[in-house]
Amino acid sequence: MIDFDSPSTRALRNAGYKLTTPRLTILEILEKHGGHLTSSELLKLVEERDTTIGRASVFRTLDLMIKLGIIWTTVQGGSTVHYMLMPGGHHHHIICTNCHKLIEFEDCRLEPLIRAMQDKYGVRVDGHLLELYGLCSDCRNAQAMELSAATIPQDDDDD
Ligand SMILES: [Zn+2]
Ligand SMILES: [Zn+2]
Ligand SMILES: [Zn+2]
Numbered sequence: 001m002i003d004f005d006s007p008s009t010r011a012l013r014n015a016g017y018k019l020t021t022p023r024l025t026i027l028e029i030l031e032k033h034g035g036h037l038t039s040s041e042l043l044k045l046v047e048e049r050d051t052t053i054g055r056a057s058v059f060r061t062l063d064l065m066i067k068l069g070i071i072w073t074t075v076q077g078g079s080t081v082h083y084m085l086m087p088g089g090h091h092h093h094i095i096c097t098n099c100h101k102l103i104e105f106e107d108c109r110l111e112p113l114i115r116a117m118q119d120k121y122g123v124r125v126d127g128h129l130l131e132l133y134g135l136c137s138d139c140r141n142a143q144a145m146e147l148s149a150a151t152i153p154q155d156d157d158d159d
Contacts, residue, residue, distance in 0.1 A: 006027070008070045009027065011089075022057045027085070029046060030042070030083065033045070035087070042058065043055060062083060070086060072084050072091070091128075091130070092106070092129075094134065095134075096138075099138065101136045101138070108130055110130065
């Protein structure tokens, strides 16, 4: 099911681009898969969906949407390029540095910072990817257990 009124399709329309089948298909697939895919995953899913959309068309569409700030590329955990949907111009992650779990969150409250940076550097900010790194709750709990196990007093007194 294609959402014709998502932030991404609005961004395409506002920039004067038609909602063609390759554009809608790619947006829909990205949305369905949590907002990020590698190029090989994306190519495979597009092919499964619609064999009339060729590779060249996929990459042309991706290039256009990158130019418009609807999709950004990122390199996650290695050298593989991921295509990432930027709903409303932003995308936020918390990434566990231990187990690499990725948590998505919506509300970034970056507007005051963005306004300040626009004033300071005279730029127009169109979007952002915010990634916070740290230990997730599971890894923190595991670490706390290890620590408490390590600090259990050893019974090595010789009376
Ligand atoms: Zn973790
Ligand atoms: Zn994400
Ligand atoms: Zn944000």
